[in-house]
Amino acid sequence: MTIRYRTWLGLGGNIGEPIQAMAEALQALHARDDTRVAAVSPVYRTPPWGKTDQAWFHNACAQVETSMLPEDLLAVCLDIERHMKRERIERWGPRIIDIDVLVYENWKPVESPKLTLPHPRMTERAFVLVPLSDIAPDLVVNGKRVAEWAASCDRTGIEKAREDAGWWLESRAE
Template sequence: MCDKPLPVVAALGLGGNLGDPAHAMATALQALNRREDCSVIAVSPLYRTPPWGKTDQNDFLNACALVKTTLDATALLAACFQLERCMKRERLERWGPRTLDIDILLYGDERIETEELHIPHPRMLERAFVLKPLADIAGDWQVEGRSVHRWLAQCDSGDIRLSSENGEQSWWQMPSPL
């Protein structure tokens, strides 16, 4: 008899500022949700955010999602990278423009430090563009001894706005106009 892995809830951060990032994020979330080993259980509204790190580029659209998965964290990362490639993501420069970026922010209560994966995601606790949408769907999740809500209260989130494209949490389930 083969034991099935127990599902874990992972928090993902999604963003992009090239092409149609809302479409790219929705396509990626729908693809994850179609997998037998993943189920999207919550998605934040879309937020329009100024660029971070490299500021001479277009604003980003950002969102967060909770995914229940039986994939281990490394396999989930590989699935996210595959989705980025499908959306024509090119990794040309750090913090540069992109069609789609998917980061694993949290994977259950695990702490993971490998060459390719750090969980909790490094710098997530100082980035309002991550904490604001994450607080919408997992505000009580404890990270480094504090809730996401408390971490967000320590960040300047004044320049983060709900996207005029769709402030609904079901934006990702809308059929594509294409």
């Protein structure tokens, strides 16, 4: 891997074993020759957002170094979701896994039919900002540091579910 971009991903799920699903997704990314997972936040248990009549979520964020351009990374993330049997039935509905490309460092904003960067609603979502502030508090998004966005968001109900830094490296119990 020669060209490296630093990017941040948001991960979550509320069906089955979401912590294991997020770990599996991160391991799949890390196993690629063109991508390396550099940092992962603790896991948070979070109330549903947008569609509130469903189970609570588990969420985390990851810093990834990659040689892929943003739309290529998004395509890989969507392939991982499909491989893990993610079904897109309703917007903001229940899911096994969700992987969002949040922001690329030093990248001009992107608006295409497939991808918007920075992620258009990330600064409204505590389930993104709280874990992201654990690994990238000084990252600037839309003119403010992530730590500032996180300090001003409603954290009601958000609690740490896993604090150990290597939670995503645990091998799957078969």
